[in-house]
Amino acid sequence: MRVVIAEDDALLREGLVLLLSGEGFDVVAAAGDPAAFLAAVGEHRPDVAVVDVRMPPTHTDEGIRAAVKAKRLHPELAVLVLSAYVEQAFATDLLAGGTAGIGYLLKERVGKVEEFLSALARVAEGGTAIDPDVVAQLFARRRDPLDRLTAREREVLALMAEGLGNVAIAERLVVSDGAVHKHIRSIFAKLDLTQSDRVDRRVAAVLHYLGV
């Protein structure tokens, strides 16, 4: 899988290249600023881009803007954005154009390599990966309607919002596939959402409901 990395911190950039190339990814370019990143994406047409939120010149949300732009120019590109801290507004900006092939994770998740790689793979396949902390923030804002759900249902909803499919949710919660199905049906009924079997539509519906 071909990857482009955008990270302004040289050591961290090097670390990401080391990690991903060691895992069999083909890191075709590693850029240090938004302009170089966009040029590399145009040139190499990678499958997925890993982008840091803070980049020059102002070190605020350049990475988000570059990711949104790259996604607009190359809709088939998957983008995983890394952020040093949870900022729900960043997720909102990032997901404004749709949830397919989008990821937003805290930088430190990279240290949990298996989870990071599975999130990256999910995003590369056109899925979604939203950081659990972001989901927790979204939950906190919609406490009232979510109180109607059982604790287990809230867990399932959170994992759906993170972008996991049924199998992954079942694995994570150590329950059967059927049980997950049942929970999801119940959640959608309680929240008045129309259920879809397609995971991408389901994630979009859930995130939309949570106010992204």
Added chain:
Amino acid sequence: MLRGAFENLERLAGGLGTAFMALITLVAWILVGAACLLGVGLLLVPLMVAVTRSVAERERARLHRLGVEIVTPYLLPRERVPGDWRGAMRAARADLATMRDLRWLAVHATLGFLVGVLGVLMPVSALREITYPLWWNLLPKHMQTTNFSIPVTTWPAAIATSFVGFGVLIGLLWLLPRLARLQARPALALLAPHPSIDLSERVARLTETRAGALRAHAAELRRIERSLHDGAQNRLMAVVVTVAAAKRALARDPARAVHAMDRAQAAAEQALAELRGVVRGILPPILADRGLSGALDAVAAGCSVPCSLTVGGLGHMPLSVETTAYFTVAEALTNVSRHSGARRAEVEVARMGATLRIVVRDDGKGGAREESGSGLAGIRRRVEALDGTMALSSPEGGPTVIEVELPCES
């Protein structure tokens, strides 16, 4: 001494001016008071309050010109006093300054007026007596008198009168300043804000400076957050990522794992260096140990370019000012040794009242610029966080001069 006498005379004459206005206003008050007994006078009270206020303002302005500052005590500025009778009456009653203005008016219109008249007339009559021998025998016989209508009709008596006049004049040199002070005393006591109001103003001022301090504090916190975030935190993130990569590579490709561990170690070392830098930026240890002037000594001595240091009496200063001063000099001298090519540098640090002034000068090639991320931009950011100013002059060919002023009221 003579000039002082003239100044006092001028003060007394000016005081006489406001006393005259006060007298007219006082008479008007008495008339309005009489009209109040008939009921109609009440309508004029707000107008009279306003007139009194404007006379009092004149007296404050007069004293201000003489260098005596009297803070305006009114609750409402003139343009915000309600225009309608009821509102104006309520505003006047609510304001402690109204009654105090009136008391001042009564004293100044009488005592102040009298003192003013006396102060102006006495020098005139002294002059008349001094010059008496020059013109006494030009007068008709019945007008040949001194100021107190004492007939003086002989030469010896006329010359004696002149001496008396001199005596009076010398006495006036002593008396006039006292009269001027006496005349201004009611204003000082009554036209300033009531002591209780003064206190609340001081509270307002303290609140203001406290807000400024908090702002500076917040800016400082932002700066620390920024350097932790962009520095140490990123380095540690790199450590986490490379260690993760090393762990994954350990079984498959040991050589790769060793390389990753090397990178992780380098990143960890950099993180430590960054943290040291941040700590030094918060409070340089040497500053805590030796105070500002000792710390500056060490910086100047450590500079690779010969550097002369002049430190004036610094007195007690807030720690934030000392830290910023230290940082300014250290950063400026780093620039001097790295970029300027100078043969010598000069540092002057002196306190002038409530301002700490820092000048760093070198004879290098000039052309220094404040690019973002440069040491100079860092100096400006820290100086401005404390409401200070920084000026940089660095033409191509040199010399480079950095001037920083920091407010340091302690």
